[in-house]
Amino acid sequence: MSTVEDWTTHDTTAPAHEPLVIDDQDNQTFRVHRSAMTSAEVHRAEVERVFGHSWLYVGHESEVPKPGDFVRRNLAGRPIFMVRGAKSRDVNVFHNSCTHRGALVCRQDSGNSKVFQCFYHAWSFDSEGKLKGVPDREGYSNGLDFDRLSLAKVARVDSYRGFVFACFDADVVDLPTWLAGAKEYIDLVVDGCGGSVEIIKGTNEYSFDANYKLLIENSADGYHAASTHDTYFKYLVSIGTDLQGGVIGQAVKLGNGHAVIEYSAPWGRPVAKWEPLFGEDAKVEIDRIRAELTERYGAERAHKMCEVNRNLIIYPNLIINDIMAVTVRTMFSPAPNRVDVTAWELAPTDEVPSLRERRLDSFLTFLGPGGFATPDDVEALESCQTGFSSGGVEWNDISRGMGRGPMANDEQQMREFWRRWQQQMGDAADLGGAR
Ligand code: FES
Numbered sequence: 001m002s003t004v005e006d007w008t009t010h011d012t013t014a015p016a017h018e019p020l021v022i023d024d025q026d027n028q029t030f031r032v033h034r035s036a037m038t039s040a041e042v043h044r045a046e047v048e049r050v051f052g053h054s055w056l057y058v059g060h061e062s063e064v065p066k067p068g069d070f071v072r073r074n075l076a077g078r079p080i081f082m083v084r085g086a087k088s089r090d091v092n093v094f095h096n097s098c099t100h101r102g103a104l105v106c107r108q109d110s111g112n113s114k115v116f117q118c119f120y121h122a123w124s125f126d127s128e129g130k131l132k133g134v135p136d137r138e139g140y141s142n143g144l145d146f147d148r149l150s151l152a153k154v155a156r157v158d159s160y161r162g163f164v165f166a167c168f169d170a171d172v173v174d175l176p177t178w179l180a181g182a183k184e185y186i187d188l189v190v191d192g193c194g195g196s197v198e199i200i201k202g203t204n205e206y207s208f209d210a211n212y213k214l215l216i217e218n219s220a221d222g223y224h225a226a227s228t229h230d231t232y233f234k235y236l237v238s239i240g241t242d243l244q245g246g247v248i249g250q251a252v253k254l255g256n257g258h259a260v261i262e263y264s265a266p267w268g269r270p271v272a273k274w275e276p277l278f279g280e281d282a283k284v285e286i287d288r289i290r291a292e293l294t295e296r297y298g299a300e301r302a303h304k305m306c307e308v309n310r311n312l313i314i315y316p317n318l319i320i321n322d323i324m325a326v327t328v329r330t331m332f333s334p335a336p337n338r339v340d341v342t343a344w345e346l347a348p349t350d351e352v353p354s355l356r357e358r359r360l361d362s363f364l365t366f367l368g369p370g371g372f373a374t375p376d377d378v379e380a381l382e383s384c385q386t387g388f389s390s391g392g393v394e395w396n397d398i399s400r401g402m403g404r405g406p407m408a409n410d411e412q413q414m415r416e417f418w419r420r421w422q423q424q425m426g427d428a429a430d431l432g433g434a435r
């Protein structure tokens with residue numbers, strides 16, 4: 001018989017014979033059991049069932065433009081690296097483990113290299129993963145087939161509009177099917193940037209004490225903006241921004257756990273809505289971009305690109321926030337109550353330097369680890385995680401907006417995420433026999 005301690009790292013007792021997500025359509029209520037954020041056992045199952053079988057964002061093709069360019073990543077806790085093959089020009093994604101006895105073969109975060117030499121016994125591999133060099137090769141009998149000792153590729157790799165994804169499960173559905181309705185929103189982001197985008201060099205990396213799913217919820221949570229980010233709105237007012245319209249919009253289900261909130265908001269957008277913060281001299285360039293987008297995509301789509309903000313959840317752990325800057329961020333919980341976040345800034349490839357500067361400024365001002373938003377959000381999420389440890393309350397309520405057309409400040413986008421999560425996790429009854 002399992003005990004509560006087997007189940008959870010804190011006090012939240014998992015209810016017997018019930019799923020962790022309760023979607024009660026009859027009563028229009030939606031609940032998530034807090035052990036989804038606190039239990040070591042649920043976390044172990046999540047790593048296997050969710051992260052072992054989902055397409056996960058690895059990086060962007062623009063990060064490895066030339067043959068031999070590479071970036072090292074951590075994909076759901078597993079070391080991997082992405083390298084542009086010298087022969088194929090493909091983006092290869094390898095398990096970062098030497099086929100000899102296991103050491104990491106890529107030990108730098110990024111760079112360019114013809115070969116990746118393992119530092120342990122100096123086996124070396126080329127950018128296609130082929131084993132090229134083995135010191136004292138004659139020490140091996142003819143029975144050993146060196147051709148079979150190439151680096152192992154992650155089971156599936158594919159990209160959409162430059163966004164590279166990989167999956168550890170060879171049997172997963174193809175990437176376009178997986179992305180479902182999210183594709184249209186990636187298109188809006190990329191086309192809104194003129195059709196060609198790049199990740200600006202450099203990353204924001206930070207960690208804090210909360211489960212990663214709290215950050216997924218928070219990344220597309222219109223409800224918290226006014227209360228949590230009061231300081232930012234006061235700042236906008238102080239520099240002359242008109243807050244009259246407020247934050248107005250809707251949530252859209254995109255299938256397979258993906259969802260988006262799209263809304264108008266008082267802040268400016270480098271593509272292509274001017275605000276006082278950008279300075280007078282940016283007006284001309286922003287007007288030019290706007291006219292170009294209207295010409296190319298028509299008034300309606302151009303309006304969506306320029307005026308409408310998007311916080312896009314791509315299940316299970318990618319967020320694209322197309323707001324006062326375009327940030328791409330992934331996150332993973334190495335333990336139930338901890339999250340590691342990596343964020344990048346996406347920009348049009350040929351952006352003029354003055355706008356690039358303002359974009360980076362917007363990125364840092366609001367969304368960077370020391371910006372107006374992130375410290376507030378981290379405080380809120382750590383506070384939730386701490387609150388869970390108090391016990392006494394078993395469930396989070398995520399019902400907001402169930403009785404009406406989903407608004408951007410409702411919680412439908414979170415419910416979409418949780419429904420898919422529950423589906424992948426399966427009935428918790430078989431989680432280590434705890435139920
Ligand atoms: S572990 Fe890499 S060469 Fe031995």
Ligand SMILES: [Fe+2]
Pocket residue numbers: 218224225228229373377
């Ligand atoms: Fe926030």
